[in-house]
Amino acid sequence: MGWSRAFQGEGSAEGSSVAVDQRRSFEDFFRLERDRLFGALVLVTGDPQEAEDLAQDAFVSVWERWDRLNGIENPAGYLHRTAINAFRKRYRRREVFRRLLPFLAPAEASWPADSRLVLSEALRSLTPRQRAALVLTELFGYRATEAARMLGIRPSTVGALRHQGREALRRDSEISDD
Secondary structure (H helix, E strand, O other), rough: OOOOHHOOOOOOOOOOHHHHHHHHHHHHHHHHHHHHHHHHHHHHHHOOHHHHHHHHHHHHHHHHHHHHHHHOOOOHHHHHHHHHHHHHHHHHHHHHHHHHHHOOOOOOOOOOHHHHHHHEEEEOEEEEHHHHHHHHHHOOOOOOHHHHHOOOOOHHHHHHHHHHHHHHHHHHHHHHHO
């Protein structure tokens, strides 16, 4: 769906002049901000398709809240913050996946299309403590001391749990290859 039609016909604004005014106001906001947001996201992502996806998601989020956001001082700032937060969330997921990939599949294997499902299933095979240690240290990049403080255990225990989790993932990967 192109930019010009992304929000045409969305929702029902009939029956209330307030709703019609708010819808028009959002459409004006969309026209004013779409190119600026898209350009910024292309620079951030380096990928026009990803930038368009993120921009559309951000506009949908703002549109869903427009009755509350219409009156704030800087709705464009909210829009940009929403888009950047979505980008950061996607980036974190990719990084998490990249870090765990060596433990989940052999290097020569092609990676399945639905990587989140594979990652989720693999992590589910771990004990809750192993999963927590791996997620905090490998995925979110916390040091063992920080993860230990969050989990209420010793840093050496975090290291042991992380090691056990990696080994369990490696064993599961070897078993599924046979």
